[in-house]
Amino acid sequence: MGWGWSSCCKRSDGAEPGRRKKKKDTTWRIFSLKELQSATNNFNYDNKLGEGGFGSVYWGQLWDGSQIAVKRLKSWSNKAEREFAVEVEILARVRHKSLLSLRGYCAEGQERLIVYDYMPNLSIHSQLHGQHAAECNLSWERRMKIAVDSAEGIAYLHHYATPHIIHRDVKASNVLLDSNFQARVADFGFAKLIPDGATHVTTKVKGTLGYLAPEYAMLGKASESCDVFSFGIMLLELASGKKPVEKLNPTTKKTITEWALPLVRDKKFKEIADPKLKDSFVEDELKRMVLVGIACSQDKPEQRPIMSEVVELLKGESTEKLSNLENDDLFKPDSSFQSSSGPDSSDCVTEERSPKADAIEEAVDSSETVPSAR
Ligand SMILES: Nc1ncnc2c1ncn2[C@@H]1O[C@H](COP(=O)(O)OP(=O)(O)OP(=O)(O)O)[C@@H](O)[C@H]1O
Ligand SMILES: [Mg+2]
16 A cells, blocks of 8 residues: 655655664664563553554653653554555654654564654643543643644644645544643554554544544545544644533434534633633633634535644734634524534445444444553
């Protein structure tokens, strides 16, 4: 499976792949299996940070004391070693302050491993709903910065990276937080590395449900605007502290957009704010985050903004664009806009359902699964 992009093995700066340059974080290298086994105490269960659709992630420490996270892939089988290396190397070359780049990889025998820097504050997901939730580390200021920074990271992938990269898996557990709570978007372009059958597992294990654009869920067709949709859901999550899909009872579910939109139309922005913020937020910024979140997660892809516009809107750089957004029909009290991104709406597809759409339905009940983490 190719990506359709050029897959040149030479780095753009002319150096051989794998050779370290002086500045540590501008390059990557190949790790030996032995080195990673010893860093993770032989992939010890106690070192496990969690499990996603592609395999398990383990915490580890290298001989130089640096902390790493090692993703041990479980589904690489149809990838030849060289093809895997070429594709991983393309991703490893993408560098931006808000992207978590690969530190390297290992492809030995049966093993395919990807190495990252360890992010001590884990992810937005762990901070909002997981093991760090009780600590309330995400002040409004941090949330706003995380929103802008992660938007810039994704905008970089869409508009500036060569070749352009569609993330395909934007969600709260894929926006990691470093020791300063600086956002680092992880796992970009990754879904493409894995054979189609295996991506099925992602939704099953982790419940990506709720983040998937309806057209992606139904037809499995990825595009930049699918990332925009997922990013919008994440913005609403960040503002409200709610999960993308709320289970009202065993048969009824409500998406975060369905919950937020009526409140926006009634201009009740304060009611959207995460109660954990205890009213300590900048109202204008909250309004921006919510309006942009809803604009991004509209059903019709052509009506969503593109990522560079999202960045601009979130930063509040253009008052004109912001007031245009605010006055959009979408937010008019009598607007016909109805979010149909919920799981129940996918029922309307009866023919030629993609494996992905089936997986989504299966994922509904497991979407609350929180990965075991340190
Ligand atoms: N570099 C890292 N530092 C700290 N935690 C990490 C790091 N990489 C991944 N994690 C955490 O490990 C867990 C498993 O990650 P993984 O990417 O396998 O699954 P996921 O992000 O939940 O889903 P997906 O497979 O769709 O990306 C997640 O909770 C993730 O936030
Ligand atoms: Mg991930």
